[in-house]
Amino acid sequence: LTATYAFTDFKAQGQTIDHILIDIGRTTCFALSPFNAYVALSRGHGHDSIRLLRDFDNDLFIHHPSEDLQIEDERMNQLVEETEKRFSECH
Helix, strand or coil: CCCCCCCCHHHHCCCCECCEEECCCCCCCCCCCHHHHHHHHCCECCHHHEEECCCCCCHHHHCCCCHHHHHHHHHHHHHHHHHHHHHHHHC
């Protein structure tokens, strides 16, 4: 018998946990986002200290989490390209 406790990814933010059992499987009550999965998976010291409770939906990591973030990413990439171009022209 091993004493354990559970908490949400919100409560886990900022913590590093020695051994962690994570459930990022499909739920019927709410949808998980890549952000939820990232917080949960990044709490452990490494892959040796993390165990998954059950299978998860691979689409969780394939689809972009937000259309607005994707648009902002593209805008930032364009700004980087413009900055690099202007810098190379000056030097």
